[in-house]
Amino acid sequence: MPETMRAIEISQPGGPEVLTLTDRPVPQPGHGQLLLKVAYAGVNRPDALQRAGAYDPPAGASDLPGLEASGEVVAYAGVTEYAVGDKVCGLLPGGGxxxxxxxxxxxCLPIPKGMSLKRAACLPETCFTVWSNVFTRGxxxxxxxxxxxxxxSGIGTTAIQLASALGARVFTTAGSDAKCQACLDLGAERAINYRDEDFVKVLRAEGGADLILDMVGGDYIPRNIRALADDGRLVHIAFLSGPKAELNFAQIMARRLTVTGSTxxxxxxxxxxxxxxxxxxxVWPLVEAGKMAPVMDSEFALEEAAAAHARMESSGHIGKIVLKVG
Known part of the structure; x- marks a missing residue:
């Protein structure tokens, strides 16, 4: 086992250019932890928020970005369910x-049968987020x-596939005809190009949404309320357009709406x-049955992390972006 490793650190809060290749000591597993030799790391919006200084890691977590990865178990402490050499993917507190x-x-979860390490690196962050917010909370x-x-997006493509596989009627918004077509191909019943159509009108014509998963916020918040059916639920997971809005709470009371969210x-x-x-x-049985798989956009080398972040923040991607590490 080497004493040091290559890693990408955040030199200071800022844009993608502050992501810097460095050498760090190899971390040691504490009780109940695995040490993974990383093959691929997923790139996610929270990584960019952390890079910008807006999403600090929790106490005790690595200051390095990266919330999901796939790789090989090389050491552990106080663990019985895995062994050295096992291939897994995992949700990380940081450091990916x-x-x-x-x-x-x-x-951590085992790599689904028949899935590559590259695709498996894209499962944890979106699957944990979608399952807990759409199915448990929502x-x-x-x-x-x-x-x-x-x-x-990575969250969106996962949510469409899981909701469709489990029998829901799926509607979605996207910013281009090509993105809308990708959503339809994944199982969405209706894909709304938000540049051309009003999602409120579309959903109201269908009777309203029973559940909305939103990561936009801002002026979408009151529009989401209008798009809900009576007894509908609105779940927030991010606020790309800001966390503040003016709301008429009488509508929430009269129509018995639920507004919630989580990080x-x-x-x-x-x-x-x-x-x-x-x-x-x-979910893993659905993945192994071919009913759900990460949609891959692009791959970058570890030292190209800045370019990966620029790609993500351009919003030109469809699906997931990964860093090839191993």
Whole structure:
């Protein structure tokens, strides 16, 4: 085992250019943790928020970016469910942009049968987020009308596939005809180009959305309220257009609406372990049956992390972006 590893650090808050290749000591696993030799690391919006100084890692977590990875178990402490040499993918508290990373074993899952390490690196962050917010918090059921904004994003492509596979009617928004077509190909019943159509009108014509998953915020918040059916639920997971809006709460009361949301990273290790168990039971069989798979946009070398972030922030991508580490 080497003493040092290549890693990408955030030299100072700023744009993609502040992502810098450096050498760091190889971390050591604590009790209940795995040490992974990273093959691929997923690139996600929270990484960019951390880079910009707007999303600090939780206490005790690595200051390096990277919230998901795939790789090989090379060491562990106080763990019985995995062995050295096992191939896994895992949700990370941070540190994925590096050749080695530690994470709780309970936040890892085996690589689905037949799936490459590259694709598997893209499963944890989106699957943990979608499952916990759409199905656990949002309570989506078969036959319900589900609207997910940003359908061509990593979260969106995962949400479309899972909701469709589990019997929901899926509606989505995207910013181009090509992105809308990609969403339809994944199982969406209706893809709304938000530059040309009003999603509120489309959903109201269908009877309203039973559940909306939103990562836009801003002026979408009151529009989401109008797009909901009576007894509908609105779940927020991000605010790309800002967290503030003016709302008429009388509408929420009169129509018995639920407005909620969550962030994943600050949740307890136990909460994340419970989500991982749900995924093993409900989602991994769908993946292995070919009913859901990460949509891949592009791959960059570890030292090209700045270019990967620029690609993500251009919003030109469809699906997931990864860093090739191993």
């Amino acid at each position: 942009y590096a050749e080695y990373v530690v994470t709780p074993a309970a936040h 309570g989506l059921k078969a036959g319900e009308r589900f609207l997910v904004h940003g359908g061509s 994943l990273r600050p949740q307890s290790d136990l909460a994340k372990a419970r989500i991982a168990q749900d995924l093993a039971e409900a």
